[in-house]
Amino acid sequence: MTQSKPNVTDFLLQGKPATRVALEFVDKNYSYGELRHAALDIARYLGQTGGKKGDRVILICDNSFFWVTAYLGILRAGLVCVPLAATLPSEDLGYVLELTEPQFAFLGATFAARNQGHFQNIQLVTDREVSTHLPSARSLAEIRGQVPDGAESLPELGSPDLAALMFTSGSTGRPRGVMVSHGNIVANTESIIQYLNLTGDDRIMTVLPFHYCFGTSLLHTHLKVGGSLVVDPRFMYPEKILQRMLDTECTGFAGVPSHFQILLRTSSLRKKMFPHLRYVQQAGGHLAPEFICELREALPHTEIFVMYGQTEATARLSYVPPELLDKKLGSIGKGIPNVKLRVLNQSGEEVHPGEIGEIAAEGENVTLGYWHAPEETAATFRGGMLFTGDLATVDDDGFIYVVDRAKEFLKCGGKRVSCRQLEDQLLEFDGLLEVAVVGVPDEVLGEAVKAFVVPRPPIADGLESRLNLFCRQHLPPALVPKDIVMLECLPKNSAGKVLKSDLRALATT
Numbered sequence: 137m138t139q140s141k142p143n144v145t146d147f148l149l150q151g152k153p154a155t156r157v158a159l160e161f162v163d164k165n166y167s168y169g170e171l172r173h174a175a176l177d178i179a180r181y182l183g184q185t186g187g188k189k190g191d192r193v194i195l196i197c198d199n200s201f202f203w204v205t206a207y208l209g210i211l212r213a214g215l216v217c218v219p220l221a222a223t224l225p226s227e228d229l230g231y232v233l234e235l236t237e238p239q240f241a242f243l244g245a246t247f248a249a250r251n252q253g254h255f256q257n258i259q260l261v262t263d264r265e266v267s268t269h270l271p272s273a274r275s276l277a278e279i280r281g282q283v284p285d286g287a288e289s290l291p292e293l294g295s296p297d298l299a300a301l302m303f304t305s306g307s308t309g310r311p312r313g314v315m316v317s318h319g320n321i322v323a324n325t326e327s328i329i330q331y332l333n334l335t336g337d338d339r340i341m342t343v344l345p346f347h348y349c350f351g352t353s354l355l356h357t358h359l360k361v362g363g364s365l366v367v368d369p370r371f372m373y374p375e376k377i378l379q380r381m382l383d384t385e386c387t388g389f390a391g392v393p394s395h396f397q398i399l400l401r402t403s404s405l406r407k408k409m410f411p412h413l414r415y416v417q418q419a420g421g422h423l424a425p426e427f428i429c430e431l432r433e434a435l436p437h438t439e440i441f442v443m444y445g446q447t448e449a450t451a452r453l454s455y456v457p458p459e460l461l462d463k464k465l466g467s468i469g470k471g472i473p474n475v476k477l478r479v480l481n482q483s484g485e486e487v488h489p490g491e492i493g494e495i496a497a498e499g500e501n502v503t504l505g506y507w508h509a510p511e512e513t514a515a516t517f518r519g520g521m522l523f524t525g526d527l528a529t530v531d532d533d534g535f536i537y538v539v540d541r542a543k544e545f546l547k548c549g550g551k552r553v554s555c556r557q558l559e560d561q562l563l564e565f566d567g568l569l570e571v572a573v574v575g576v577p578d579e580v581l582g583e584a585v586k587a588f589v590v591p592r593p594p595i596a597d598g599l600e601s602r603l604n605l606f607c608r609q610h611l612p613p614a615l616v617p618k619d620i621v622m623l624e625c626l627p628k629n630s631a632g633k634v635l636k637s638d639l640r641a642l643a644t645t
Contacts, residue, residue, distance in 0.1 A: 143293035144321045145175060145212035148359040158359060159201060160339070160366045160384060166201050168362070171208070174201070174280065178209025178261075179290055181279045182240065185259060189214035189291045190298065192236040194258070196220050197244035199346050199367050202263035202276055204355065206242040207346070211318070214291040215240070217300045218313070219347035221630040222247050228311055229254055232303060235508060236313065248273065295319025295500075301507050302349050304447045305637075313507035314447045323500035324450035325356040327473045331455055332415060332441065336362035340388040341381045343371045343395065348631035350420050353451035354390055371395065374403040385412040392420030392632045394570065396427055401569050401592050406434045419443040419452065421633055422538065424560040425465045432461065444468035444538070448522050450501040453477060454536065467535040468528075475499035479528050479536060489532050492539055495524040544636075546575040546583050548614045558585065558615060565606045567592050567599050570626050574640050576618065584618035586643050590625055 142150075152158075154169030182193070193210045195217055197203045210217040218236055220229070222244065233254055240259045241248075245266035248255070252270050260273040299321055301313035328334075340358050342365045344351035358365050366384045370376045378399075381389065391399075396418060399405045416431070416438055423431075423442065431440055439458040445451050454477055456469035471477035478486050479493040487493040502522045505513035516523055527539045540554040547553070555573050562571045570590040578584035591599055600620070607616045627638040 142318075142322070143212060143214075143297070144299055144318050144356070145179075145208045147318075147322050147325075148356060149175070149208070152359075152362050156336075156362060157364050159204060160364055161201070162368060162370075162380075164201075168359075171201075171205060171359075174205035174276075175208035175212055177280050177282075178206060178276075179213035181261075181282065182210065182213040182215055183290065185240075187213055187215050187239060189293075191215045191240070192218050192238040192301065194218050194220060194233070194236070194238045194241035194243070195347070196222050196224075196247055197242065197263055198222070199342065199351075199369060200244075200263060202242070202244075203346050205276075206261070207352075207355075210240075210242070211299050212290060214293055214297065216298050218303070219300065219352070220303060221345065221347055223630050224311075226251070226254075232311055232313070233258075236301060245275075293318055295322070298504070302352075302447050312509055312512060315504035315507055316450055317504055320450045320501050320503050321356060323474065324353065324452060325360055327475060327499075327501065328353060328357050328452050329361060330473045332357070332417070334358065334361045334363060338363040338387045338414070339384060340365055340390060341377065341384075341386045342367045342390070343369070343377060344390060344392070344420075344632070345630050348420075349447045349451045350390070350392070350445070350631065354417075371398075374399055374405075378403060378405060378408060381410065381413070382408070386410075387412050387414040388417065389413065390417035390419075393418070393423040393427070394626075394628060394632045394634070396423055396431055397569055400427060400430045400434060410435065410438065413438045415439040415441060415458075417441050417443060419445055420631060422556050422560075424563045426560070426563050428461065428465060442467075442469070444536075446522070446524055448503050448516065448524070449475075449497055449499075450503060452501070453495075453497050453524075456535075460535075464531075464533075464535050467531070467537050469535060471497070471499070475501060477536060479530050487530060489530055492527050492529050495526045495528050495536065495538070497522045497524065546573075546585065548575075548578075548581045548583055548585065553585075553615060558611075561610060562587060562589070562607070564610070565603055567596060567603065569593075570634075572626055572634050572636060572639055573617070574636060574643050576643050578618065581614055585615055587617040587620045588623055588626060588639050588642075589620060590623055 149172045152168040156168050157165050158168045158171050159166040193215050242261045245262045245264045248262050249266050262275050265275045297318050299318045300316045303311040303313050368380050442456045444454045454469045454471050476498040478496050480496050481487050481493045498521050505517050528536050540556045544555045545552050558573050559571045568589050569592045572588045575583040576586045627635040
């Protein structure tokens with residue numbers, strides 16, 4: 137019989153020196169001892185005030201000591217954390233609250249004051265005192281130390297127990313909650329630590345929000361090894377981030393494609409030396425090969441980990457070993473330790489090199505399905521595998537190359553076209569910072585390309601005409617954009633991922 141793994145909070149925090157720094161914010165540092173005590177206070181408070189194993193708890197706040205301790209406390213109490221972005225539209229917030237029926241909510245004070253109408257019948261804890269019309273509202277300071285040790289026993293938890301509902305966009309346009317167990321988090325954390333070779337000496341520059349599974353994985357992995365997270369919300373000022381990395385001797389940085397595009401083409405990254413920077417993690421979407429090459433040139437002594445994952449896989453599924461990055465440029469690599477990735481055709485057989493199929497994953501990191509969505513769960517989680525919806529091919533060495541999301545293909549003049557590959561081609565024009573393409577109706581082609589581009593500053597004269605010439609010279613006639621729209625920035629969610637749905641709506645107006 138397989139031994140049950142520990143609950144996430146104990147797994148991450150036990151055995152760490154109390155005085156060791158865990159979190160480094162711009163204005164204050166927090167130790168592992170402070171983290172552990174605060175998390176236990178929150179766990180005991182939840183138990184004392186009626187929280188039961190499996191109850192849902194909303195968590196909405198910027199990256200902070202409050203967010204981290206609330207998350208760890210909720211999980212240790214056996215309740216289910218539902219982390220959400222503060223930018224979630226009111227309609228979607230209402231939908232999530234109705235779907236999850238939370239008993240508690242931990243909120244940033246500003247968000248709580250602005251959205252108190254949504255939380256009338258929910259016990260509320262805020263990061264600081266705030267004036268609301270909610271009689272149940274209490275601040276974190278009020279509940280700290282109010283429950284004596286042992287006054288409320290904490291439940292035994294194991295691998296199958298639900299830890300979190302991580303919401304992601306669904307096929308219907310409504311958010312859907314991915315059910316992540318304690319065992320999923322433990323397994324994925326152990327795998328990531330292994331291939332990144334993380335130790336207690338590592339300090340990660342953290343610009344990703346913790347409510348996003350990539351950001352949460354940074355928290356899990358670095359707490360587990362006893363490292364530190366340098367948390368800084370100022371990525372809109374990239375020079376501040378670069379300087380903070382130098383000042384705090386960060387050994388790691390993690391970001392989604394837009395972070396690297398901005399750093400490579402609008403900051404002084406190439407002019408600086410980072411003697412302590414051991415590794416860089418890139419995930420959360422496809423970074424064009426052009427940018428990967430630029431990143432290798434900018435950081436020649438740093439290991440570059442290009443990774444692939446999904447919320448439905450807790451976080452990570454694959455990576456390219458840094459020493460093979462040049463040889464396997466454009467690949468997402470192979471499965472991480474203890475994860476098996478295959479590319480399957482419609483008959484469920486593994487494809488041969490050059491053939492296209494869907495990526496399917498097996499491992500203890502594959503989550504339990506979607507909350508209250510049996511049809512979507514049955515379609516995505518089949519035969520013990522996660523079917524990712526990503527179409528890919530493999531090479532002779534078994535390395536996987538994503539072609540595109542199944543829904544991210546255009547059909548121009550009867551030919552299927554990958555948006556990803558077209559965006560990569562456009563980014564070879566060095567005057568661009570970002571590109572996203574969508575399809576628009578066309579009487580001749582059926583569907584034509586519309587490109588949204590962000591110019592690389594400073595914007596040179598004649599950029600538009602040079603870009604049009606580049607397209608005519610490098611793209612087949614049917615794929616030359618029917619329209620090119622220049623924007624100051626592409627619309628993104630709170631994790632920095634491009635919102636194609638917003639661009640499709642913009643394309644039709």
